[in-house]
Amino acid sequence: MKRIVYSNVTKFISFLLLNILVMTTLAITLYGGNITYKLNNIGEILSTKTYLESQDFRDMFIQNISNANYFIEVKKALEVAGEYNGNKEVSLSEFISDESNISLFGLEAKYKLQDLVDWGQEGVETATLYEVLEERMSTDNKLSTNNKLSTKFDVFIKAMGAVTDAVVVTPEEENSDDSIEIMLLSMQSLGFKLSREDLNKEVIREKYSAIDIDTILMSCLERNDFSEIEKSSYELQEAIETIRDKYDFYKRYETYFNGLDSTNFKIYIKDYKGDTILNNCIDENTDYRTYFDSKTGIIYNALNKEFTFINFVNEDINLDTFKVADEVNYIYAVGVDTNYPHRDVFFEANETFYNTRNSIIASIVSSLIIFFCFVYLVTVCGRSAKDDEIHLNSFDKMKTEVSAGFMIAIGIVFLLIMMSVYNNFSSDLTIVVGLGIETALFTFAFLSLVRRIKAGVLWKNSIVYSLLHWLVIFIKYRKATTKTIVLYLGFLAVTLVVLGIGINSRSYMIMMLWFSFSAVVGFFLLREAVARQTILNGIKEISNGDLEYKIDTINLSGSNEILADAINNIGEGLHNAVDASVRNERLKTDLITNVSHDIKTPLTSIINYVDLIKRENIENEKIRGYIEILDNKSQRLKNLTEDLVEASKISSGNIKLEMTKINFVELVNQTEGEFSEKLENKNLQIIRKLPEEPIFILADGRRMWRVIENLYNNVTKYAMKNTRVYVDVKADEDKVILSIKNISENPLNIDAEELTERFIRGDVSRSTEGSGLGLSIAKNLTTLQKGDFEIYLDGDLFRVTITFPRVYEQVDNM
Template sequence: MDIKWKKFSHSLLTKIVFFIITILCFTAAITLFLDIVGLHHNDFDIVVEDSYYLGREYMQDSSQIIDNLTTLINFKSEENILNGGALTEEEISREEDNLFRDFEHSKRFNPKLSYKENYPLFQEIYADKIAQIKDELIQADLRNYNSTLRELENYRGVFYYVSDGDNTFTNGINNKEYFKKYPSYMIFDKSEQTVYPEEISKNKYYYWIVPDTSSLEQTNNTTLYIAFTDDFLDPRIDDWYRNKEFITYSLYKIMGLLLGLAIAFLYLIVIVGRKPEDDGVHLNFIDKLYIDFNIALCLLLIGSWFGAINFLLFENRIFEAVFPITLVIATLGLILVLSLVKHIKNGTLIKHSLTYTIFHKLFIFIKDVYNSGSVGVKIVLIVIAYPLLVALTFFMFPVTIGIGVWLALKKVQEFNAIKEGVEKVKDGGIHHKINLASSGEFAKLAADINSITDGLNKAVDNELKSERLKTELITNVSHDIRTPLTSIITYVDLLKNEKDQAKAEGYITIIEQKAERLKILTDDLFEASKASSGNIPVNCEKIDIVSLITQGLGELDDKIKEQKLEFKMNHPQDKVYIEADGKLLWRALENLLSNIFKYALDGSRVYLDVADIGTEVRIVIKNISAYELNISSTELLERFKRGDEARSGQGSGLGLSIAKSLIEIQKGRFNIEIDGDLFKAIIIMPK
């Protein structure tokens, strides 16, 4: 009997069935929960509410009406608003502060001066805008006043009366008893505060209206009456009952689904990796994935789900797509989780991780270094063993640290002796000998240095010559060329004395990268020099500019997709011809597009506008920069200037300069404009 049961419970079909049950229960529970959160505004409290008057919906409607009436009574009247009676000095001062912050980011602001010293200049420059502040605030208050009136007019089945003694707003009459005839009302004045039904005062959200009514009570003559008719209440009460029934039923279903999910998932945990014929854990191709990557993919799936749900929520399409999205992501996630479970059963959760593999190989490497008896033994002991020794002997760490300091000082003295000897040899004392009493690695290094006599002067002369050439080159180019060149020199110097082959290969790799970078900068500099000097032949011809741009964008389609950019091109329906050299013009456009690929915000739009302006054609390219463009357009056109102030990109800073020169030698005009993070390049060519 046990064998038959095991064959059934551990069969592939059983695993698939329970896998499907787990996924469906999880997906359905999530979908129902999001349905309550989204369509029913996260109103779980409605399940325990006894009536509509104790619910959130009633308080939301009441609070909104009271807010609107409070707004009107604070404004008093349209005449009061137009006379500036609704304005406060704080509002005006706040708007002036906003203008001053704009001034702080302008070129006229002097950071060396204090706030008080800059303020008169600010008042002079922004005099017109400061004068307009009050008018703008009055117009804003007037719009708010009128929109509030319209909103109150849209309420059906609601009667209200509010008055401060001088100003009155009502769609009924000033009579308490009149308002008390309706099935629900609120009376707030200096002598009475009454709500009906009385259970409203026990509503947990009653505090929503308390601050507003309290502020009304603080004014001596303010009176507020609100009454709700059956026309207003009946449909809302019906909706409340329907929502209560739906949410209650949905919560019962969610609990049932979660129970099914727990049972199915626990059963899967028990049988996953097992087969009827034995008790071993059987792994498949998915289980070959490193545990680190598995966990990372699980986190990625969770993040993808939240991202997709947020996107659908923003697009108002969540409820039609949440089930399939959750189903797919949950299926992939459960496969990965079950793979982790199998590794736990197999005892390989740690050993099958990439982190463990790397550290294990590192341990083997350290062990091999130790067994080799090379200088690596001492380095490993210092870097790894000593901190461990201090941790293990924390109860006597002063002694351990003292011994370590003494040994370190001894080695420092040997190092200083070698350093002083090298200094003397460098200064011309090539017969100087470095004598060390020890027999360690420093002694061997000192012996090697002592053997260096022949060819030292020649090496020094060559080095000085090399430094002189590098200095001349650095003097003639900008910071961008100086940086890779300095890096090359530094790593070449390190490579001369480096004994560790692994480090030497690393240095060579870096040198190769910097050399390639230097080649690109030099080529750009050469091209910029040719373009600016006008030494490039120009063969002008009749060119269809729209076709040229369209064809070029097609060639760059892979690059555009890679950076997730969306190009929007606007141009006349008729063909637009210009007089230009096609190759040079495309080279200039290519420089601008390359600039976009380097610095544009990923996923943003790029606009290409072609316009016929009489005897000329204007081409405008606009994009949003991924970097803050806290630089003027004039500075950005200078050579070796880049938009990213951190200079972390690979651009030479010559692209815009080359583009400008290429356009100008074709008798065109080139300019750029910057507005916040919007970068705009403008090319004007003759027709």
């Protein structure tokens, strides 16, 4: 399980899944319903089972009722006998909001409905009173081409233009080009009470005349009162825009509320006289109650103020919602066909609700999976199933600030993309893919920081840490560093000064001086490099074992000379320490040898006397048992003494080898024969594989016998009872290999190399006989005879292999 959790394949799959889900979540957010609707109604969407139960349905339902009520109001304003009539005369006061303060013109003016509609669609323009009068009198006093204005107005303007032409102006006025003043004088000469401020008032450019009183301007001229001309213009503009909006609303909803079966929203209103006020669903032969029983809606009886709810979930309805203007007793039936046969606003809203609901659920599930993937990656990043170490990749070894800057830059780009999506700058698929790439890079950089934190290198691998580290070194070694920095800065200053002077003065002498100075600096740098190399060579010689080597300090000076003397002293100290160690080792070896010899003399006597006692006819079984124990223990002590002597001779080098040609196969057979009884006692079965022909090696016969004897002795002591022991001898053209394999009786919780050290035993409990010197002696004797000795452990499997060069011809004794 651990291998699966920490495997690179699992990590890669989680990383890939995380990024795919991020792109999927964004795609769902963009295309799975309206984003604004999601953000504003996420709680309601998740808590509401059906669209009919949602607040959005209720709001849209009420809004359609309000639109229907307003449509009824507009119909009354625009229709005659149930049909739109452009020739209908409408009073301006009906469309002015401030009814309490209407101008005289607003109270009196009536227009043709179509004129006001056309005027509103063409657009209302305004100008100053002066500009309007000037435009009417322009082009040689010809009348305007707009024939919608009355002839009466144009005749007046023409007459006024003639008066304007006859006005006598002073040279100063003529030179000032004050056309407003000329207009003002002309109007005043005709008896109009008009001021310069009146001419600057903002008035409407009238394209159409009223029915009775012509235009605002004409009305003011006839009354000789311009005080309300600006207010009347504003009222006319407001009325035009109101009628235009009502006309547009009327045209937009004419089919929606009047056409039969044109929308999913159904409405039927009739008064108690039997006249239909509004109907978009029922023909003459259908009862409205039967029809609305299959819909989701409300029937309101205005006579007794009674509501009948049909499949309607939210019954919190305000009575004012169903008030119809100028009506008292009526039936108001309204509903929605929830089969949605028409693609209208209810159809779209229903689709949006369920698409949005599904996308929100999918986004939540996806976000949870993204979170768990992210937590998993943070937990396992840097770890493997092989060990508990934190492993860093090449990117992790970059400086912390560099990778952090990379992550911050990606975060900024990520934020810009999200802002672009939120502001609906673009919803193309490229944004989804781009965000996926940004997420992958961001996750990669973030996990790199996590690995650094786990490995404890987040701070140590930073640029700031490096700078502080070098600052500490500079302060710690300020004697050397200050000198170097001062010299370098001095050299740099001299170089810049000399170069500056030489370039400005173009003096070849100064340039030659600079090159000479640089040559001197180069010489000292080379001498420093040579001195350093001399010291490095000395360190190399001493590290290779030549402890008597001395660095020549004749050509050294300053800190280099001090360093060389210190290294020479270190070498001398190491030489003395090694000599002392060798002397101590020899003393230990001599002590072991002497003690062993001192023990060997009385031990020989004990063994001989025990042997003599054994030859006596002793009938007491108890005493015979004691004698047997004495014999075994004295023999064991004899073997231990011989091993100690042998080990001390080997370690001190005080051993003489008589190298002869030996039949290696025969030596193995003889040794096995010697141990046959001990092998049988432990029921160990020898599986041998020996060559039939003689195989010769060059070795000391007695020492080689000791090697093989120690290996078989090790088998008899430590091999598990009732198991097999494999003995193989192989030979090729160059070497002879002996391999002995057995199963250990005790667990081998030890390194193979340690088994060949002195006094180390595989039986940690020391419940078996042995000194712990057998394998050590065998290895050392093998090495002295130019052979190789190797031990291999695998669980309870023990295998020892010795290798010797093969010889063929007769070799003289050495």
